Amino acid sequence: PLRFKVVEYDGTVPALQLNPHSWTKVANILYVDSPVGTGFSYSKTPGDYATSDSKTVKDLLKFLTNWFIEYPEFLSNPLYIAGDSYSGITVPVLTYEIANGIDSGYRPVFNLKGYLVGNPGTDVEFDSQLVPFAHGMGLISDELFEATKISCNGNYAHPKGSQCNLNMQAVQECLSRINEVHILEPSCPFASPRPRLEIGTGLRRWLDDKSSDIHLQSTPIVCREYGYILSHYWANDERVGEALHVKKGTVEDWKRCNFGITFKADVKSSVLYHHNLTMRSYSALIYSGDHDAKVPFIGTQAWIRSLEFPIIDDWRAWVVDGQVAGYTRRYANNLTFATVKILARGMGILFSHLVA
Numbered sequence: 001p002l003r004f005k006v007v008e009y010d011g012t013v014p015a016l017q018l019n020p021h022s023w024t025k026v027a028n029i030l031y032v033d034s035p036v037g038t039g040f041s042y043s044k045t046p047g048d049y050a051t052s053d054s055k056t057v058k059d060l061l062k063f064l065t066n067w068f069i070e071y072p073e074f075l076s077n078p079l080y081i082a083g084d085s086y087s088g089i090t091v092p093v094l095t096y097e098i099a100n101g102i103d104s105g106y107r108p109v110f111n112l113k114g115y116l117v118g119n120p121g122t123d124v125e126f127d128s129q130l131v132p133f134a135h136g137m138g139l140i141s142d143e144l145f146e147a148t149k150i151s152c153n154g155n156y157a158h159p160k161g162s163q164c165n166l167n168m169q170a171v172q173e174c175l176s177r178i179n180e181v182h183i184l185e186p187s188c189p190f191a192s193p194r195p196r197l198e199i200g201t202g203l204r205r206w207l208d209d210k211s212s213d214i215h216l217q218s219t220p221i222v223c224r225e226y227g228y229i230l231s232h233y234w235a236n237d238e239r240v241g242e243a244l245h246v247k248k249g250t251v252e253d254w255k256r257c258n259f260g261i262t263f264k265a266d267v268k269s270s271v272l273y274h275h276n277l278t279m280r281s282y283s284a285l286i287y288s289g290d291h292d293a294k295v296p297f298i299g300t301q302a303w304i305r306s307l308e309f310p311i312i313d314d315w316r317a318w319v320v321d322g323q324v325a326g327y328t329r330r331y332a333n334n335l336t337f338a339t340v341k342i343l344a345r346g347m348g349i350l351f352s353h354l355v356a
Contacts, residue, residue: 004234006227013237014230028077030067034060034090037261040235042250052264057094061101068108075108080283081115085295088120089265092273099280114283114334119295123269126303128157130180131171133296137183140174180293184342188223228256271303278309278333290326290339297339309333 001022005015023029033039035056037049051059068075081098083091095115102109121127131152135145148167152159159168179187219226234240235254278284286304288297313330318338328338 004227004230006221006230008221009230009233013240014234016234023082027080028074032060032063035261035263038258040244040246040251040254042247049260050262053089053093053267056090057097060090060094061097064098064110065108068110072108076111078113079110080113082117084118084120086121088117088122088295089267089270091115091117091120092270092277093267095277095282096273099277099282112282114285115277116285116287118287118340119289119292120270120286120300121295122274122300122303123271124157125269126271126306127295127299129296129299129302130175130293131156131168133293133298134171134175136298137291137293139178139183139293140171144170144174175293178293182224182289182342183291183293186220186223188219188225231256271306274303274335275307278307278335281334283334283336285336285338287326287338287340289342291342301337304331304335304337307331307335309335 001019001024002016003019005017007015033041035041035051036043036059037051043049048059079098081091081095092115095112098110098112100106102112131140131145131148134140135142140148144167148156148164148171151161151167152164156168159165177187179185219229232254241248274284286300288295288300290297309331311329312332313328315327315329317324318326318328324341326339326341328336330336
């Protein structure tokens with residue numbers, strides 16, 4: 001419901017302002033810092049900071065179970081699991097485990113209705129569609145696109161052969177000054193106040209590759225990252241910690257991205273989890289910001305097509321205040337795909353209208 005008021009930092013606690021497009025307009029939201037060691041989450045057991053996809057899901061399920069036991073008045077509420085980016089792995093697996101628990105008589109019984117994921121990392125074989133996305137957006141030439149497609153045989157996840165690699169390098173050179181997570185925004189240093197460590201592969205390797213130790217002085221205020229740096233000052237203020245009831249001594253230095261965690265990506269694909277859940281009549285909303293080159297909508301649409309579900313409501317615009325806010329398509333088995341346009345004014349998303 002709140003976001004940072006992005007103004008030049010003056011040494012005081014960064015101010016917050018209401019977000020008129022918050023998901024809290026349509027739902028009660030429970031935010032969880034996961035895996036252990038991210039945000040304000042912590043463990044008294046040092047070994048818990050070595051984690052994985054499967055362990056993260058196990059920890060989340062345990063947390064939700066304990067939370068509902070403590071607050072049983074929320075058990076009757078419809079439950080949807082949500083996340084974006086790398087959570088495209090975690091969310092479907094967690095939802096699958098909850099669904100299995102319900103079928104097995106697990107207590108307490110969650111009122112699980114479905115899940116939603118945004119620009120979800122799902123399977124590197126499907127997600128690696130940077131080349132056709134860049135061509136469609138006019139970031140590489142027709143000639144380079146055709147040469148890369150032919151030399152790589154359409155396989156951009158694992159480039160093979162010298163010519164394929166040369167062409168992929170040329171593509172990367174064309175995009176070297178582009179903000180690949182949002183190609184319309186300025187390309188700025190990745191905002192993390194501490195250098196990062198090697199933590200994995202795929203999407204997480206990209207985060208590591210962009211590592212840098214940055215400061216406000218080197219980050220223009222027009223950058224999204226400027227707000228991220230403000231979050232560091234805000235979260236590490238003692239008064240904020242007290243207001244959030246953070247236990248003293250548990251997290252000495254809050255980091256927006258904690259790259260000191262040892263993480264093993266032991267779930268390589270979540271496609272089968274999507275198939276299983278939707279075949280069991282759980283609702284799924286898969287949405288993609290249409291200017292993300294890291295997890296392009298092209299790849300997301302490809303793995304959705306691989307499920308071979310019939311189309312119930314074909315491609316059409318969805319509208320907010322008389323303007324196209326994106327496009328959507330509905331499939332059998334309660335699966336909906338939608339793109340979300342990023343608006344020029346403040347780059348806000350009118351996503352709450354889509355889920356309402």
